[in-house]
Amino acid sequence: MLNYIFQILIDLFHYLFLVYTVSSIAFYLILTAISELETREYKRKNSYVNYKEIMSSSKSPSISIIAPAYNESLNIVENVRSLLSNHYVNYDVIIVNDGSKDDSLEKLISVYNLVPVDLLINEQIPTMPLRHGVFKSTNPAFEKLIVVDKENGGKSDALNTGLNISTSEFVACIDVDCLLLEDSLQKMIKPFLESTDKIVIAAGGVIRISNSCIVKDGKLHDVNFPTKLLEQGQILEYIRAFLLGRMAWSRLNGLLVISGAFGLFDKKLALKVGGYDRNTVGEDMELVVRMRGYMEEQKIDYRVAYIPDPLCWTEAPDSYKIFISQRNRWTRGTIETLKKHRNIGFNSKYNLLGMLSYPYWFFYERMAPIIEFVGIIYFGILIITDKIRWDYAFSFIILAYLFTVVFSLIALITEETTYNQYKKKGTGVKLVKIAFLEPFVIHPFVLYAAIKGNIDYYFNKKKKWGEMTRKGMTKA
Amino acid sequence: MSIYHDLIDYLKESPLIIQILWIMTGLFIIIIIFLIFRLRSLRKGLRSKGRTIALYEKKYEAYLLNYLYSESDEEISASQKVIISQLKKSTKDPFIRKILLSLLVKLKQEVSGEISDSVQRLYFQIGLVDYAVARLYHKKWYVIAKGIRELNQFQVKAAHDDVMMHINHPRREVRKEMQLYMVNLFHAEGLNFLAQLEMQLSEWDQIQLLRVLQQLENQENLNIKSWLKSNNHSIVCFALKLAEIYSDIESIDEILKLLHHIEQRIRVESIRVLSVLNAVQAKYILKADIESRSTEEQIAFFAMMENLFDVSDESFISAYVDHPVFEIKVSALKILKVINRAKFDALKTESTDPHFLRIITFIEKN
Numbered sequence: 001m002l003n004y005i006f007q008i009l010i011d012l013f014h015y016l017f018l019v020y021t022v023s024s025i026a027f028y029l030i031l032t033a034i035s036e037l038e039t040r041e042y043k044r045k046n047s048y049v050n051y052k053e054i055m056s057s058s059k060s061p062s063i064s065i066i067a068p069a070y071n072e073s074l075n076i077v078e079n080v081r082s083l084l085s086n087h088y089v090n091y092d093v094i095i096v097n098d099g100s101k102d103d104s105l106e107k108l109i110s111v112y113n114l115v116p117v118d119l120l121i122n123e124q125i126p127t128m129p130l131r132h133g134v135f136k137s138t139n140p141a142f143e144k145l146i147v148v149d150k151e152n153g154g155k156s157d158a159l160n161t162g163l164n165i166s167t168s169e170f171v172a173c174i175d176v177d178c179l180l181l182e183d184s185l186q187k188m189i190k191p192f193l194e195s196t197d198k199i200v201i202a203a204g205g206v207i208r209i210s211n212s213c214i215v216k217d218g219k220l221h222d223v224n225f226p227t228k229l230l231e232q233g234q235i236l237e238y239i240r241a242f243l244l245g246r247m248a249w250s251r252l253n254g255l256l257v258i259s260g261a262f263g264l265f266d267k268k269l270a271l272k273v274g275g276y277d278r279n280t281v282g283e284d285m286e287l288v289v290r291m292r293g294y295m296e297e298q299k300i301d302y303r304v305a306y307i308p309d310p311l312c313w314t315e316a317p318d319s320y321k322i323f324i325s326q327r328n329r330w331t332r333g334t335i336e337t338l339k340k341h342r343n344i345g346f347n348s349k350y351n352l353l354g355m356l357s358y359p360y361w362f363f364y365e366r367m368a369p370i371i372e373f374v375g376i377i378y379f380g381i382l383i384i385t386d387k388i389r390w391d392y393a394f395s396f397i398i399l400a401y402l403f404t405v406v407f408s409l410i411a412l413i414t415e416e417t418t419y420n421q422y423k424k425k426g427t428g429v430k431l432v433k434i435a436f437l438e439p440f441v442i443h444p445f446v447l448y449a450a451i452k453g454n455i456d457y458y459f460n461k462k463k464k465w466g467e468m469t470r471k472g473m474t475k476a
Numbered sequence: 477m478s479i480y481h482d483l484i485d486y487l488k489e490s491p492l493i494i495q496i497l498w499i500m501t502g503l504f505i506i507i508i509i510f511l512i513f514r515l516r517s518l519r520k521g522l523r524s525k526g527r528t529i530a531l532y533e534k535k536y537e538a539y540l541l542n543y544l545y546s547e548s549d550e551e552i553s554a555s556q557k558v559i560i561s562q563l564k565k566s567t568k569d570p571f572i573r574k575i576l577l578s579l580l581v582k583l584k585q586e587v588s589g590e591i592s593d594s595v596q597r598l599y600f601q602i603g604l605v606d607y608a609v610a611r612l613y614h615k616k617w618y619v620i621a622k623g624i625r626e627l628n629q630f631q632v633k634a635a636h637d638d639v640m641m642h643i644n645h646p647r648r649e650v651r652k653e654m655q656l657y658m659v660n661l662f663h664a665e666g667l668n669f670l671a672q673l674e675m676q677l678s679e680w681d682q683i684q685l686l687r688v689l690q691q692l693e694n695q696e697n698l699n700i701k702s703w704l705k706s707n708n709h710s711i712v713c714f715a716l717k718l719a720e721i722y723s724d725i726e727s728i729d730e731i732l733k734l735l736h737h738i739e740q741r742i743r744v745e746s747i748r749v750l751s752v753l754n755a756v757q758a759k760y761i762l763k764a765d766i767e768s769r770s771t772e773e774q775i776a777f778f779a780m781m782e783n784l785f786d787v788s789d790e791s792f793i794s795a796y797v798d799h800p801v802f803e804i805k806v807s808a809l810k811i812l813k814v815i816n817r818a819k820f821d822a823l824k825t826e827s828t829d830p831h832f833l834r835i836i837t838f839i840e841k842n
Contacts, residue, residue: 192679
């Protein structure tokens, strides 16, 4: 009898795995098809838009770029120069020096001729107090620059300080080391201004990896494909995630995450929902989920927009240690957000957000590494107990591998037919090579980081942000 | 051969699921090979397309320059006629037509005066205008939009009616191109399409129309008053922007009526515009019912009061110095500082709230 029950449980286990695998493949295929349609539509819609037209208008809505900085002394001057070179007409740049221990502030004061200014701040969100205060430049060339020096409180706290200080209608929250293209703000603001039937609450853009790219005068000068497999693998991963995954979720209006590296928000709404949560390391995702939840509760038609143009270039980890630390944080951020907003999940009151986006993220993002890990353990047990059916195992593994390669190749083709950023001769071969190697050079580490993230979340609550060592972009 | 036979035998003897898995594996391998070749041909194709375009651009650029700079006593010289006929033949090929068109657009943007007129003439002579007009009747929205844009770039006023029929096209991209065509070519008069517009005029559309209008020398004949009465709320918003930009004092009475509009966005915008227009009447209307208005309207009203206050407003303003809304409190304090400095100074000693004192200190200094 016991054996019988055990056998039923094992069979059930097998079927659950099968259902999970088949459903995840089905999801990927559906998302890929939707992405292809959406990308094509987007390209068509924007192929002849003259973005220069809007940036020259005095009626363009105001945007504040908020960039938190912590110990960014190495590149801060160049990074700020890059942010100040945007072509949008009505914007300012708020650099929040979040209690840096290095000489970031001194460098900014000296290069940009900063002087302390008296500013009346409406502290709608509680934040850590100011340290040396608020600075503005005496040089009219840098009139758009505001530097805030405050006590250390983490990225969310720094962004909230920026939200309190900003007087603009929209806020672009970015990582200070990000290189924004000159027309990035025009492209990001477009969906907010274009929509007449729904309120656009936030917009996210594609993040591209700048490792090995050449930067001149704060502008992207030459796009190169890096030599390290880890960096190449991340490029492929980003193309896959941003061009296939997020594009499809955007079409479905089910986007749950806007990358912390670059996102544009309706400031009034961001403030209304309480700004960034200081108690999570996944503040970017958490804010979007909270804003969406609020809109659903208020029964207001809304949309989270997504721009597939490569608008923001950022440095990706070039060592496995930093890479694992980053992915560990992403995992903890996802767990924290989904846990905090568990009332949304499977709740028809939240419509698509509750019935599709949340369940998808729960099963195929949050649970995926755990299910994969359990699968590996079970596979190991079967090997040890000599109960493995090698013919089944082998064919399943091969098929899973080939599916990953197919998916990556489709992403690469989408990239070629749309933005074609890696034009140089010889890069095509490297891209195909990394599509085959990525499951070995990236995926095992992603899995390891995710499992470690789960362990850290449940057993090491003190762990917050990991370290990210900046090398700086290659200058021409 | 024996390996092949062994594999076939193995598959035949395997359970059905294994057979399916291996068939799928084979299928995936074929798909991968196809995708790799597709990627290769795409990359190669894009590179060779770039080269071909550059080659054609060079060839047709030479034709165009020859045409534009050939001198003759006649209206069209013999050599120009030859070029026209050659270009006319070339435009039959859609690929070359596209290249020619982009060259003409580029040229038109770079030159001015007689040369610009010649480019314009050439556009008609080689028949490109016919292709553009034909596009307006295409099934696909993006073809129509590109057609209108082209007619706009080459200032083809004769296509007015063909373009106008797309005024309420379901795609906003087509509508936007149609609107820009009208304003670019027919200036203030072009805005008459607003009377027939049933769809919403997005903020994006409005900003672009304003940009074009602001570049025009003659801004008379703007029918702002009638647009302020429109049932289409987006047109009312647009008219408010126009009233603000052109300081249209004649519209004040109509804007005052909008203070009671059903849409909050319009009421707030009206308060803002009336403030810019220094419409003191608005102050009295709003003072009477400010408590029943939304926070956004109240904030806009107090911003207006900073511009339109007088000494008689003291008692009214004093009631708001403790208002829970930051913006209202700050505005009220700023006004009080000017109207009655002694009363403002007294607030410092009366209050112990650090936030309130911080605001007072800031206003005192600035």
